Amino acid sequence: MPQLNGGGGDDLGANDEMISFKDEGEQEEKISENSSAERDLADVKSSLVNESETNQNSSSDSEAERRPPPRSETFRDKTRESLEEAAKRQDGGLFKSPPYPGYPFIMIPDLTSPYLPNGSLSPTARTYLQMKWPLLDVQAGSLQSRQALKDARSPSPAHIVGPFCLEFPGQADLSLHQFQLSNKVPVVQHPHHVHPLTPLITYSNEHFTPGNPPPHLQTDVDPKTGIPRPPHPPDISPYYPLSPGTVGQIPHPLGWLVPQQGQPVYPITTGGFRHPYPTALTVNASMSSLLSSRFPPHMVPPHHSLHTTGIPHPAIVTPNVKQESSHSDISTLNSSKHQDQKKEDEKKKPHIKKPLNAFMLYMKEMRAKVVAECTLKESAAINQILGRRWHALSREEQAKYYELARKERQLHMQLYPGWSARDNYAANQQGKKKKRKREKQQAEGNDLSAPKKCRARFGLDQQNNWCGPCRRKKKCIRYIQGEGSCASPPSSDGSLLESPPSSPSMVSTSPPLKESKLQTEQMQPLSLTMKPAPLVSSSHHPHQHLTMPVPLAQLDNSGAGKTPGSAHNGSLDPSDVSSSSRPSGSASSRPASACHSHSLLPSSAPTQPLSLVTKSID
């Protein structure tokens, strides 16, 4: 609860992480500007903030650094290009680009206060604003101006995308089509360039989900159909819709930023693009007007007019969404029922979601990338990969996410002071789900089972990859062993991942494990957490945390294997968990490869993070 203090700098929350980081202290390049190599995170953070503020003078410089070389192509070309590139791009490139060019921006806002003070925006932020708003506002802006903007400040093609669609309404079909094609969007995103905050973007995307859109919003016409779009149903944030009459009305501070940063506006978020086309676009189009008229004064941030976006904190989920959908349906006959439902819904407290933790933020940001790189679509598999990559991240990189997460938590606390994670427990949702899972797991407890089936993993078309049991519809052991692990994805040695399993070797199962383990990262990642992992253990020490081995295994195995992190700090205690172990790594462990990395990492592997492993296996 320290967070109540607000941020100022005290970070509350994640002390563990902070501490660990502090000790290790490497800094971001940017930060480095300020200098001390050993600054602790707190300092770093503050420095970031300050930097953004102080940057005013130097912002251009920093921007320039971030800025990719200008191109002469047109937006459209670039867009296409970016799409193609993204498609081609492999992991190798994952972390190549400057990790998070915009990171500092995020810090810019004084998180302690929900609203940015007028003029408090850092130059950088403004810069983005400039970029962004024009995009939003421009109906058919000239390419030149846009180009100029882009050249000047948009490092990422991602920026372009949104605008592109917006700006070429007439070509909506085309642009939309493109989006659809690239539905998986990673393509568009260029994650490397994605702003670290992007994860937060999601919030922003959906922030404009007014329960009752103002009339002017209705003017929003669906480019495709030409029919006025319904009041944003699509825009309603899965995460944090606004809930009238509740705290939700308080705009999310980050939300403010997000839009201002440009990217956020577009469905760039990693996770984004769930919709056929970016919903944000719709929003954006009317955003300006929305800003001015959409929100009642009380919702409007006191100082900054731009903030009038009244972006609600994404964490709030309202029933309104459904209401809207049902809205049209409301027949006089059913009206009473609906009304009742509404009443109930209204009565219900809005569901305020938990703030995302560092890893979640990371996932959001990187998911799209992984999806693009891997042929896999299954989230579970992707998450495994992401988990490994997460471990492979350098401290600094992870630190960024931890910090973001911390900010999120702080904001969350500020916005919803009384909220408790407990509120979201099953009870809250009427005890539906989730329990089962645990119960089930426990029940199964030891049998390997739990796992997933090959079918899920490989699909029907690749039944040849299925293990015997799976073919017979039984539980899949193989998968557990890690073979399948899409590792493939990661497998990419940088190269694309071909399809997942495929390799013949995969077919073989257990025996090879050891080798494979060492060789590829694949090892199992799996499930360590929940599963017994008996199989897995076969190769490992039975007792260790499974978790660690896995990811690290490859990495570390190189040397110390297990407790890698410890090597560094010395504290290896698995129990140490989060706090201690972070990879010292730094650069060495460059994420870049995380996945692929298998090959790379070993040597350098310093690190391993493992640290984070909190779970113990019994």
Added chain:
DNA sequence: CAACCTTTGAAGGCG
């Protein structure tokens, strides 16, 4: 169509 899967981290509860 709800729940599952899978990941890490945060947080609450319990002993």
Added chain:
DNA sequence: CGCCTTCAAAGGTTG
């Protein structure tokens, strides 16, 4: 204090 459980995102899969 340590352990356990739930939830956060995501989206294909499962039942």
